[in-house]
Amino acid sequence: MNIGDEGAEALADGLRGNTTLKHLVLTTGSAGITSTGWAAFSRLLCDTSSINNTYRSNHSLEHIGDGYYHSSNPDGSGKLFRSCFRGIPPAVSQYLKINKEYHSLKDAAKIKIGRCHTDIPVEGLFEYKLKFVPLLVSWFVGFRTSTRKCRNCQNATIREFQRRELSTMYELIRGVPMLAVDGQLRLKSSCGRKRKFNE
Structure with missing residues (x-):
């Protein structure tokens, strides 16, 4: 009709x-x-x-x-x-x-987000400091897994998604640089203490 x-x-x-x-x-x-x-x-x-x-x-x-x-x-x-x-x-x-x-509907959603949104806006996450980093990392890991399952995804598409992952993490760390540096220094000092304890 x-x-x-x-x-x-x-x-x-x-x-x-x-x-x-x-x-x-x-x-x-x-x-x-x-x-x-x-x-x-x-x-x-x-x-x-x-x-x-x-x-x-x-x-x-x-x-x-x-x-x-x-x-x-x-x-x-x-x-x-x-x-x-x-x-x-x-x-x-x-x-x-x-x-x-x-x-999986979630996999389809991730692929569409990856294809249609060139950059993930992270400015809204700055107020939460680094609490969202594990969530972003796990989201991108899941996204990579979804991309590998896709028979139609070309290597160029996978590389493009990896570029977006790096740029998103860079933007987040650039927004809260002192927290990232402080966290890295603390990690190094705790490893040093553990090494001394072992010795």
């Missing part, structure tokens, strides 16, 4: 916060969706206005359109759903592919 841009926007709004629907079957050729309607789906899948909004985007929807078929699994364990992205603009299909690639 011809849902048009209005119908596309209504569907996109209705799927915000949805974590179960994977396939939205509609005929792209006769649905009457223009760039305006596809932009609503793009925002649904990856809202780039802020990191929080990207994190809260829909990471479960894997397929929009009617280009799909079932095939048997090689091990004979039933039918396997396969989809193609015929008639779907690249701005939408790239996010659908990320959602399909990852079974």
Whole structure:
């Protein structure tokens, strides 16, 4: 049916916060969706206005359109759903592919944040001093793990993510330099005390 841009926007709004629907079957050729309607789906899948909004985007929807078929699994364990992205603009299909690639919604969210936000704003963390450093480190470790799982991630993409990790940590330490230096001096002195005790 011809849902048009209005119908596309209504569907996109209705799927915000949805974590179960994977396939939205509609005929792209006769649905009457223009760039305006596809932009609503793009925002649904990856809202780039802020990191929080990207994190809260829909990471479960894997397929929009009617280009799909079932095939048997090689091990004979039933039918396997396969989809193609015929008639779907690249701005939408790239996010659908990320959602399909990852079974964990958190992994999909991390990849989208890494691709869409070149720098993590750390200015808001300065008031917490170095308390957020372990959290940032663990987040980036998880992010690296997610990237390695991705079959579509090129080495250049992985290097770009590593560059962002370094620049984020640099910005955080640059914002509270004396705390970082003081922490390093304390670490050295405690190692010295331990060495003397052992001797």
